[in-house]
Amino acid sequence: KQEVTQIPAALSVPEGENLVLNCSFTDSAIYNLQWFRQDPGKGLTSLLLIQSSQREQTSGRLNASLDKSSGRSTLYIAASQPGDSATYLCAANDYKLSFGAGTTVTVRA
Amino acid sequence: GAVVSQHPSWVICKSGTSVKIECRSLDFQATTMFWYRQFPKQSLMLMATSNEGSKATYEQGVEKDKFLINHASLTLSTLTVTSAHPEDSSFYICSAVPGPGDGDTQYFGPGTRLTVL
Numbered sequence: 001k002q003e004v005t006q007i008p009a010a011l012s013v014p015e016g017e018n019l020v021l022n023c024s025f026t027d028s029a030i031y032n033l034q035w036f037r038q039d040p041g042k043g044l045t046s047l048l049l050i051q052s053s054q055r056e057q058t059s060g061r062l063n064a065s066l067d068k069s070s071g072r073s074t075l076y077i078a079a080s081q082p083g084d085s086a087t088y089l090c091a092a093n094d095y096k097l098s099f100g101a102g103t104t105v106t107v108r109a
Numbered sequence: 110g111a112v113v114s115q116h117p118s119w120v121i122c123k124s125g126t127s128v129k130i131e132c133r134s135l136d137f138q139a140t141t142m143f144w145y146r147q148f149p150k151q152s153l154m155l156m157a158t159s160n161e162g163s164k165a166t167y168e169q170g171v172e173k174d175k176f177l178i179n180h181a182s183l184t185l186s187t188l189t190v191t192s193a194h195p196e197d198s199s200f201y202i203c204s205a206v207p208g209p210g211d212g213d214t215q216y217f218g219p220g221t222r223l224t225v226l
Contacts, residue, residue, distance in 0.1 A: 041200075
């Protein structure tokens, strides 16, 4: 059974600082790995999807890397803003999505 | 493109009643839909996989007689929580897969907040 772990569980940074969110998974036989954002009481917003054959994906200030062999992915958010405050979830896809518990980010103005 | 809707967005019901939640893919056909449950401050847990025209596959520990899933068309799946109790209060989220193959991207609905009194 796929187990996904996210560290840290919570993170508070001043505005402008870069964010590094970590995700690890136990079974490397995945099709892809996806990062989501969830605001309180809301659904999921897909941020980045990295196929198993890719090493990284970038979208604006977001960059996600994937090291499938070691079972790790990292989400980098550059120059954080208060609007980046949310919970970030990673999910490993081996046909079924297995989610981590998330990292709750607070960016202080 | 690839928009998934859920209805209702929130529902409050009395203990012992049944509640139906709809999940629709608005601009694509979805042969597979997934249902997730999220308790407060916890992550999403897969409840079941729904394939159009066949019986849903439930994850271990999920009662299939309590959580009835019907995937009657390529754009609609429904989750019925039967004889709901307060412990069923949760955030229910569905997702839909446009493609027929494994590993295809899942598109998520906005979720339904169920509160059972």
